[in-house]
Amino acid sequence: xxxxxxxxxxxxxxxxxxxxxxxxxxxxxxxxxxxxxxxxxxxxxxxxxxxxxxxxxxxxxxxxxxxxxxxxxxxxxxxxxxxxxxxxxxxxxxxxxxxxxxxxxxxxxxxxxxxxxxxxxxxxxxxxxxxxxxxxxxxx
Amino acid sequence: xxxxxxxxxxxxxxxxxxxxxxxxxxxxxxxxxxxxxxxxxxxxxxxxxxxxxxxxxxxxxxxxxxxxxxxxxxxxxxxxxxxxxxxxxxxxxxxxxxxxxxxxxxxxxxxxxxxxxxxxxxxxxxxxxxxxxxxxxxxxxxxxxxxxxxxxxxxxxxxxxxxxxxxxxxxxxxxxxxxxxxxxxxxxxxxxxxxxxxxxxxxxxxxxxxxxxxxxxxxxxxxxxxxxxxxxxxxxxxxxxxxxxxxxxxxxxxxxxxxxxxxxxxxxxxxxxxxxxxxxxxxxxxxxxxxxxxxxxxxxxxxxxxxxxxxxxxxxxxxxxxxxxxxxxxxxxxxxxxxxxxxxxxxx
Numbered sequence: 001x002x003x004x005x006x007x008x009x010x011x012x013x014x015x016x017x018x019x020x021x022x023x024x025x026x027x028x029x030x031x032x033x034x035x036x037x038x039x040x041x042x043x044x045x046x047x048x049x050x051x052x053x054x055x056x057x058x059x060x061x062x063x064x065x066x067x068x069x070x071x072x073x074x075x076x077x078x079x080x081x082x083x084x085x086x087x088x089x090x091x092x093x094x095x096x097x098x099x100x101x102x103x104x105x106x107x108x109x110x111x112x113x114x115x116x117x118x119x120x121x122x123x124x125x126x127x128x129x130x131x132x133x134x135x136x137x138x139x140x
Numbered sequence: 141x142x143x144x145x146x147x148x149x150x151x152x153x154x155x156x157x158x159x160x161x162x163x164x165x166x167x168x169x170x171x172x173x174x175x176x177x178x179x180x181x182x183x184x185x186x187x188x189x190x191x192x193x194x195x196x197x198x199x200x201x202x203x204x205x206x207x208x209x210x211x212x213x214x215x216x217x218x219x220x221x222x223x224x225x226x227x228x229x230x231x232x233x234x235x236x237x238x239x240x241x242x243x244x245x246x247x248x249x250x251x252x253x254x255x256x257x258x259x260x261x262x263x264x265x266x267x268x269x270x271x272x273x274x275x276x277x278x279x280x281x282x283x284x285x286x287x288x289x290x291x292x293x294x295x296x297x298x299x300x301x302x303x304x305x306x307x308x309x310x311x312x313x314x315x316x317x318x319x320x321x322x323x324x325x326x327x328x329x330x331x332x333x334x335x336x337x338x339x340x341x342x343x344x345x346x347x348x349x350x351x352x353x354x355x356x357x358x359x360x361x362x363x364x365x366x367x368x369x370x371x372x373x374x375x376x377x378x379x380x381x382x383x384x385x386x387x388x389x390x391x392x393x394x395x396x397x398x399x400x401x402x403x404x405x406x407x408x409x410x411x412x413x414x415x416x417x418x419x420x421x422x423x424x425x426x427x428x429x430x431x432x433x434x435x436x437x438x439x440x441x442x443x444x445x446x447x448x449x450x451x452x453x454x455x456x457x458x459x460x461x462x463x464x465x466x467x468x469x470x471x472x473x474x475x476x477x478x479x480x481x482x483x484x485x486x487x488x
Contacts, residue, residue: 007155007257008265011246014159015239019393026215026389039223041286042384051224052290053282063462067301070470074308077477078264081315085484092481103474115466117459 062114066106073102158256162245167211170399174207177447184451217388222285225385229283234386234393236276241400244270248407249323251417251431262323263315266408267308270363270401274300277372280394281382292381295458296372300363302465307359309473310352313480314342314412317349327416339422341415346487348479353413355473357442360405362465364398366446368453371461406442407435414438 041048080095109115175190179202182189190203200206221230244266246256259265274297281293315321318329332340343353362369373381383394410416415438417431425434456464 004257004259008243008246008259010152010155011159011162011243011257012239014156015163015242016235018159018163019235019238022215023219023389026217026219030216030388031218033218034220036223038218038220041222041224041284042379043287044379048224048286052285052287063298063302063466066466067305070305071308074305074312077309077312078315078321081312082319082321084316084481085319089485092485095481096478099474099477103471106470110467115462117462 062109066109066114069105070102073098155256159246162242162256166242166245166396166400166403169403170396171207171211173399173402173443174210175204176444178203178206180444180447181451184448211392214388214392219388219390220385222385224285226283226285229279230385231390233276233280233283234390234397236279237273237397238276238393240269240273240276241397241404244404245400245407247323248404249327249411249416250435251428252324253428254432255324258324259322260325261321263311263326263408263412264321266323266404267304267311270404271300271304273397273401277382280386284382284385286385288378288380288384289382292372292378292384295378296365296382299365299369299372299461299465302462303359303362303369303469306355306465306469306473307363309470309477310356310359311408311412313348313352313473313476316477316480316484317342317345323411323416326411327418330415330418331422333422339415339418339420341413341418343413346480346483348476348483349413351472352476352480353409355469355476356413357409359465359469360409361446361449362461364401364405364446366402367450368456369461370455371458374455402443402446403439406439406446409442410435410438 041052043049076098077095080091084091179189190206192200192203221227243257247259247262247266247269249255249258249262277296277300278293281289281291281296284290314326318326320326320329330339330341334340334344338344342349344350365372372378373383378384383391386394417435419426419430419434
């Protein structure tokens, strides 16, 4: 088993070497005369407006959290699935309880609107943005 | 001690050759698949696709050499790294994406004997390794300092992590039937027939596995960022998404990995659901050479279906994409686990 992962490691090294070699080869035969225009950031032919490294609404951080929970669940399910046939009904019921807890969690985030990309149910508190989402929805 | 050293040396030489073969295979897959993709899309749109240009330097009969010429052109292209980009991460990104695809192919069983790394947790390993590519995508998107790239990188991260869950859960329902994580073990447990004539592949084993196949395949298409799930690199809105700023050989590695990922997804689908290298008629034509043929032709059919998808379905919107994964595929995949468990308990 350890030897197998040694092989995988060797493949990682080999992959890195292959990429480096091909890039070197390309460097040998490809032209290279960089100009300011070529090295500028592409923005549909316009001169780029500011940097892309700005505050960015990643939207899906809640989804990333849900992903973490479910991914850990999957890791737990794999060894269970391997021995499931030997353990039978008891294992089925036990994992069923575990899965139902997670499904209730999924239903909760679903109901809360955390799975929506466009969040209609977000409350902006009292103020000028209070009716932001409802207005947008009516105009749709 | 000397003998140990020598055998270790021979092992490394052998594995290096295996690695080179896999690399050659990846290049061949990309070249052939791109050619076929062009022809398939051409025929689906009532065009003829790449053809030889007649006199002078031309791309062979029916344009057979078109993609070979394209890859030579990529090698000769100038390598541009934008001034504003984060140079180190920009260079690192294609390495991560390529290596992730490279070591995933290494664990695919091509026939009874041809498998570079026969891990006893094979399918788990491939799922884990192929999701490493996301890091490369985010790096490429972020390091380019380009707005299209940033959008593309973030979208593909959201997409891939969303679709990984239903894919992995469908695999769990297969593992419950086979009782092993080893790729060869999964295939061997599918030998034999049901009712004497239907091959005992997972997809035909029970109705829940039949559904799991579709869940896994749809999630797999989404994980390879192909149409209709290609919003990370939607040409009409994001230019080319995370690889907008890449050119020449560096871009070629993205392209190579994309086709290699298609191959891995189809390879896992074939192994887990369609009997891998097993012959469709049990006991007939099951030598290792035929095994290689069956494995490759099953993958070929699935890759053709992926290309078919591309010209059949319009691109999904971002919110629809998330809905498909979290509100449809995930509940179905969870339900499948209960179903397969019940099937094993009742039918055996």
